[in-house]
Amino acid sequence: MPDGRFQSGKRYTVHRYTPTISIAPIYLTMIVGNIIYLNVLGTPIVVINSASTARDLMDKRSSIYSDRPRPDNEMVVPSICSAALSSNLSPELEEQLSFAAFSALAAGLDTVCHVDKSSTFHTSHDSPEIQAEARAEIDSCVGNHRLPTLDDKDSLPFVRSVITEVMRLYPPGPLGVPHSLQQDDVYNDMFLPKKSIIIPNVWYMLRDPEVFNKPEIFNPSRYEGLDSEMQKVTDPTFGFGRRVCPGRYFAENTIFAIVATLLATCEILPPSDSTGKECKSEVPVAGTGAIAFYGPFECIIKPRPETSHLLGKL
Numbered sequence: 001m002p003d004g005r006f007q008s009g010k011r012y013t014v015h016r017y018t019p020t021i022s023i024a025p026i027y028l029t030m031i032v033g034n035i036i037y038l039n040v041l042g043t044p045i046v047v048i049n050s051a052s053t054a055r056d057l058m059d060k061r062s063s064i065y066s067d068r069p070r071p072d073n074e075m076v077v078p079s080i081c082s083a084a085l086s087s088n089l090s091p092e093l094e095e096q097l098s099f100a101a102f103s104a105l106a107a108g109l110d111t112v113c114h115v116d117k118s119s120t121f122h123t124s125h126d127s128p129e130i131q132a133e134a135r136a137e138i139d140s141c142v143g144n145h146r147l148p149t150l151d152d153k154d155s156l157p158f159v160r161s162v163i164t165e166v167m168r169l170y171p172p173g174p175l176g177v178p179h180s181l182q183q184d185d186v187y188n189d190m191f192l193p194k195k196s197i198i199i200p201n202v203w204y205m206l207r208d209p210e211v212f213n214k215p216e217i218f219n220p221s222r223y224e225g226l227d228s229e230m231q232k233v234t235d236p237t238f239g240f241g242r243r244v245c246p247g248r249y250f251a252e253n254t255i256f257a258i259v260a261t262l263l264a265t266c267e268i269l270p271p272s273d274s275t276g277k278e279c280k281s282e283v284p285v286a287g288t289g290a291i292a293f294y295g296p297f298e299c300i301i302k303p304r305p306e307t308s309h310l311l312g313k314l
């Protein structure tokens, strides 16, 4: 698919790291504007291609768009943590349960790591001017005598823009996390039945040429340092309505702390061969599940002479 928007009767790979999605024409029921409605073997699926439509439905009508898809006969059960605390478990089972509970946290770790790794990749492999501009901002605001802290976040809009631009091009969840519609609904004369699975096509929303000029280009300056512009990326990236990611601010702060500290203390360069010639690699995104992963890549991380004394404080 050339631009990431779902269309009828085609087999799609939204990007090489997203799951391949086949849309057979026989299943296609309707396309209205930025919405595609499918009925796949009796299961209604609604794919939303635009951020404004996603806001209209998943944010403004959040009370009916915030369920998660689940089998009809599923019963509500206590969480694994409360079950573990209230029962007399063997040490082995308790250990297994604690691993299962940790997997929820790991979902947060994977997404945060993805953004940290992609920030490192882009600052080393894209234009060196972008890295220099971000570092100059840190130097002028923070100086060379201390490490950046979260209190500096507001004063470092270009560093935040670099992170935002990385998330725009390679969102950790390119197709978001599906919601389920709790009751029949009508949107722009389109009937959407109860129990439809709602899939936000975040990948396309963040490359929509009507929202982002030259969307394929890595250009942190496009936000002009404005939070209102950056939110056009961060809002869809962290989900919609009542299901919006509860770890959002923790994640944003963690990513900022890591990226700002790395830029303040180190220079990040692409790898070079034995003759000193740069040998840049392809963007190493991978993963066939809901979460995108950054594969291994090479780069050179050199302590900056001006701030190397701060590395001991990490």
Ligand code: HEM
Pocket: 104, 105, 107, 108, 109, 111, 112, 115, 172, 173, 176, 177, 178, 179, 237, 238, 239, 240, 241, 242, 243, 244, 245, 246, 247, 248, 250, 251
């Ligand atoms: C860059 C980092 C992250 C991204 C992009 C991200 C994105 C998302 C998205 C898209 C959803 C689904 C929202 C929806 O259904 O509309 C979600 C859900 C969730 N996230 Fe995150 N997340 C990140 C980090 C974290 C962290 C660090 C934590 C925990 C510390 C976390 C915990 C959760 C939980 C518990 C849910 C499920 C919420 C629910 O089902 O009601 N996430 N996240």
